[in-house]
Amino acid sequence: MLKKILALLLVLLMTAPAIVACGDTGNEQKSTVDYETEDAGENDPADTDPLMGEIDKYIEELAGIYTDLKGKTFTNFGIGWEAPEKNEETGDVMSDAFYFRQREIEEAFGLTWVNQLAVNVDPNLSATVEDIKQDVLAGVGAYDASYGNGMHCQNLLINSALYDMSSFETLDFERQWWPEGIEETYGIMGALYFLNGPIISSFYQDGSCIVFNKQVAEDYGLEDVYSIVRDGDWTWDKMFEVAACVPENANGSGAYRYANPNGPSTIMSHDIALTYFDNEGKPYYADSVPAEIFNIADKFSTVFSDNSQSANELGESSGNHENFEEKYGYENYNEMFEDGKILFMFTTTENAAELRTLDVNFGILPFPKGSDNQENYVSAAHYNAFHNIFVPASIKDPHKTDVVLEAMAALGYKHFKPVFYDTILKGRTVKDFDSKEMIDIIFNTKRFDLLPILDKGANMNSFGEMIDLYRVSVEESAETLTSKYFLKSKIVNSSVKNILKNIEAANQN
Numbered sequence: 001m002l003k004k005i006l007a008l009l010l011v012l013l014m015t016a017p018a019i020v021a022c023g024d025t026g027n028e029q030k031s032t033v034d035y036e037t038e039d040a041g042e043n044d045p046a047d048t049d050p051l052m053g054e055i056d057k058y059i060e061e062l063a064g065i066y067t068d069l070k071g072k073t074f075t076n077f078g079i080g081w082e083a084p085e086k087n088e089e090t091g092d093v094m095s096d097a098f099y100f101r102q103r104e105i106e107e108a109f110g111l112t113w114v115n116q117l118a119v120n121v122d123p124n125l126s127a128t129v130e131d132i133k134q135d136v137l138a139g140v141g142a143y144d145a146s147y148g149n150g151m152h153c154q155n156l157l158i159n160s161a162l163y164d165m166s167s168f169e170t171l172d173f174e175r176q177w178w179p180e181g182i183e184e185t186y187g188i189m190g191a192l193y194f195l196n197g198p199i200i201s202s203f204y205q206d207g208s209c210i211v212f213n214k215q216v217a218e219d220y221g222l223e224d225v226y227s228i229v230r231d232g233d234w235t236w237d238k239m240f241e242v243a244a245c246v247p248e249n250a251n252g253s254g255a256y257r258y259a260n261p262n263g264p265s266t267i268m269s270h271d272i273a274l275t276y277f278d279n280e281g282k283p284y285y286a287d288s289v290p291a292e293i294f295n296i297a298d299k300f301s302t303v304f305s306d307n308s309q310s311a312n313e314l315g316e317s318s319g320n321h322e323n324f325e326e327k328y329g330y331e332n333y334n335e336m337f338e339d340g341k342i343l344f345m346f347t348t349t350e351n352a353a354e355l356r357t358l359d360v361n362f363g364i365l366p367f368p369k370g371s372d373n374q375e376n377y378v379s380a381a382h383y384n385a386f387h388n389i390f391v392p393a394s395i396k397d398p399h400k401t402d403v404v405l406e407a408m409a410a411l412g413y414k415h416f417k418p419v420f421y422d423t424i425l426k427g428r429t430v431k432d433f434d435s436k437e438m439i440d441i442i443f444n445t446k447r448f449d450l451l452p453i454l455d456k457g458a459n460m461n462s463f464g465e466m467i468d469l470y471r472v473s474v475e476e477s478a479e480t481l482t483s484k485y486f487l488k489s490k491i492v493n494s495s496v497k498n499i500l501k502n503i504e505a506a507n508q509n
Contacts, residue, residue: 078147170405202350259336259346
């Protein structure tokens with residue numbers, strides 16, 4: 001993506017030694033940037049985004065058209081990090097990004113912006129979900145838009161508590177500040193209940209990625225993985241081939257080739273969606289494990305369940321996994337990675353930013369392609385990190401919300417991208433120019449799926465029925481996946497049927 005945005009006080013470190021091919025001499029220099037004395041590209045003119053200059057003009061045009069918003073109040077409801085409780089600059093660049101966006105919208109449209117924060121009275125429930133349900137039930141219409149963890153929104157759909165934004169006329173999904181295909185990805189029978197993208201800051205934190213330890217790469221003479229990605233040849237089979245330069249680590253004294261395998265992101269990296277749709281646009285989940293997913297689980301579990309190759313948490317979904325610290329002697333994967341015990345670690349862009357505070361030299365890579373025949377990389381939005389914008393069904397002024405959401409998306413791109421993406425991720429986090437290019441690839445190929453929404457209700461004790469199952473699908477056996485899948489899919493499909501009934505009833509009215 002969960003989510004809390006840290007104000008990183010980042011100490012600039014030295015770049016890694018050269019990454020070389022297996023068996024090479026190690027003399028070929030790949031990067032010579034000194035991060036103690038050089039800019040590292042943070043203010044590189046090549047990073048200038050021409051879209052920034054167009055956004056101010058666009059907002060001015062919208063404000064000239066929609067003069068009817070003057071004097072109105074827009075109430076934004078949700079959790080704290082997307083709505084800081086302040087009405088002035090603080091000097092914290094991340095907090096101020098929210099403030100600047102809010103002020104620009106107020107000044108452009110002449111409205112008053114109010115941040116209404118949810119209060120969680122039950123730690124097992126999402127406060128946003130419960131408050132919106134009560135608002136819709138009472139018909140109060142206190143909120144114009146809201147946001148929350150995507151995995152807690154199924155409950156709102158089941159209770160018909162969300163407004164269908166497909167009727168909004170100002171939202172322009174052809175604009176660059178909206179993820180490509182968002183209407184198709186999040187659409188349910190033509191209805192649209194969720195938005196994502198630069199409209200929320202966490203968009204820049206929840207990308208699935210791979211970090212690799214450059215010291216381990218140098219020690220074992222790995223190939224130049226950046227060139228492999230750049231040439232379009234970065235497949236899972238190629239990654240396994242490259243990683244084979246690191247000897248198997250049967251006694252745990254050396255480095256593991258892989259760590260923290262992620263099932264949903266691995267499946268999606270094969271250009272496979274987790275949610276299926278029929279010809280009417282109705283989402284569904286197969287009664288048995290789809291063959292394509294079974295084959296992935298069968299192949300990858302052989303690698304990622306091998307304790308001589310992969311650091312893992314086998315049995316995590318059943319609660320039978322070993323204590324991590326007892327098993328590895330470290331508190332978490334990040335500590336292992338910092339200590340040179342991991343070559344490739346599967347993680348999120350948010351965690352990559354946190355790794356920057358540790359004493360480790362690393363690079364960032366996208367998830368590999370499923371095969372050579374796959375045209376593009378696919379970088380999944382991480383199931384445990386992303387949030388969504390949604391609108392309560394009780395809103396009193398849909399037109400106002402329509403216009404403000406479009407402005408939020410455009411100005412989110414203007415203010416969040418420079419702070420979270422260009423500065424923290426591409427400027428301060430990465431330690432070479434190659435990783436900056438890799439981050440662009442990750443976000444240019446980022447893909448969402450409805451499963452984290454449809455799979456999870458308001459209860460916060462699990463990730464969701466099928467998400468929990470898919471999380472360990474590349475660690476445990478494919479047979480384990482098969483034995484559990486039927487019941488899990490039946491539970492999720494039951495919820496989906498209730499959601500579809502509500503949508504069909506709304507369409508008839």
